[in-house]
Amino acid sequence: MATVTLKSLFNENRFPRGLSLIIFLLYFPFGVLLACVRLLVLVQACLLASALSEVPVLKSYILLCVCQVLGIVVQEEDVSHKNTQARILVSNHVTRYDQLPLHVATGCVTPHAWELPSCLDWALGVKDLSLRHGREALVSAVRGHLSKDPRPVLFHPEGATTSGRRGLLRFSTWPFGIVGSVQPVALTAHRPVFASLAPSVVGASHLADLLWFLCAPYTVFTIRYLPLMQRAGDETEAQSSSRVAEAVAQRLKVVCTNYTSADKAEFEKRLQLDRSTTAGRAAPRTDPVLQGMADRVAEVLPDVPLDVILRDVGRTQSVDATIANILDGVVPYTPLRTPRSTPAPAASAAPVPEGAGASSSFPRSAQDRMQSFQFRKARLIETARRKYIEKHNLTMADVADFAC
Structure with a gap:
């Protein structure tokens, strides 16, 4: 045949x-x-x-x-x-x-x-x-x-x-x-x-x-x-x-x-998925704000392909949320064989929208960047917990019982 x-x-x-x-x-x-x-x-x-x-x-x-x-x-x-x-x-x-x-x-x-x-x-x-x-x-x-x-x-x-x-x-x-x-x-x-x-x-x-x-x-x-x-x-x-x-x-x-x-x-x-993925990849690249946010994520995670970052940033509209998704395994990717070099300071990058959760600069060493990320992640979780307690008029004892 x-x-x-x-x-x-x-x-x-x-x-x-x-x-x-x-x-x-x-x-x-x-x-x-x-x-x-x-x-x-x-x-x-x-x-x-x-x-x-x-x-x-x-x-x-x-x-x-x-x-x-x-x-x-x-x-x-x-x-x-x-x-x-x-x-x-x-x-x-x-x-x-x-x-x-x-x-x-x-x-x-x-x-x-x-x-x-x-x-x-x-x-x-x-x-x-x-x-x-x-x-x-x-x-x-x-x-x-x-x-x-x-x-x-x-x-x-x-x-x-x-x-x-x-x-x-x-x-x-x-x-x-x-x-x-x-x-x-x-x-x-x-x-x-x-x-x-x-x-x-x-x-x-x-x-x-x-x-x-x-x-x-x-x-x-x-x-x-x-x-x-x-x-x-x-x-x-x-x-x-x-x-x-x-x-x-x-x-x-x-x-x-x-x-x-x-x-x-x-x-x-598969054909429909490929077409939708191609459309999704093209859109973020034309948005300078999303490109700037993706560049900031790339500073922290230099071994992650940029198109993967762009797709998730376009969905989350948040630098920290995308970093968390990648680190937690929510966003699958194949690491780059040669991690990209750390970009120049982001003074000329597109501004990050208010509420994106990113500071204006990142520490230079990878260890310091990771510590900074863990701190900001813990702060976001604590803020979300506090808002949930306030919204539902709960006490810390209620939250502790629920966690148990």
Whole structure:
């Protein structure tokens, strides 16, 4: 299996680069206008579906309207492999709206966990099949559906969207134990060069994907059918899922990976944390007051990285509180291999706000600085204790009993 990193499986940036970005910026005003018009049409279609949900002829109309609103264009390839008797379809997952083109092409339904009116369920090609209640309830509901409804059920075994260009997430095994055969489908999505927005972006919300769908001129979904795949008698669900995944990956000219949807969720958390940390690091450096306070902390603790100090000073707004946090282990850090030299006297440093708790100068030796810090720390604790006693009208005996 080719080596593919988890990061390379997803789009982190929705917008194109270079000349394509310039072209998109020229198109963008028209895209905003198009999104507004489409949003109005979509709302009207939903209202119409709710008012006339008992009229069967509306199904095809509403579905066509929804696809037109979202700019969905469906193309089918390898139609000779399309099996109308297939009961389970499995497809890779490239956008949050993959069920729409597949529903248009095959009439399938997709399990979902949304709270939607029944009229919108069949208009969007989705169905409540107890997805929220776990695997056993879902499998039971799917079997019940297949026993009385001719429409096949579509599954995305990856469990999360990818870019579809480098590799597939590992397929879940449970869809392959429902019936003896499945219809594999390889799905791709692309947009025109002048609006080549990524259909899905790691960390993006459902609303963001929908708005950019409305803004894009159109999105072409290409459905490539693979031959119906039977599960061998001695084949496990895991073996069957791996075999189908390999077939889909080969058709898409990508590779299978061992990454799962849970790995993607963890990657999204790390990405959001890194972005927030980067933003947090940049803010204090632009504030001369916080920079001055951080420099004073650095005089006492020269082996602590400055960015660590800046982040905590930005949170505490206090020199003494940050020093205490670092010494008490509240703020983790990796000590500098070579401690920074003690800065020049802070006469030109930015002034420390009143109440910061720092004196105007620090002793020269490290031992004297530590003694001074311990004294000021004890004084702060004593002040806090006295204020607490005064606030709650306590006596020293009460405090002693509480401490015991």
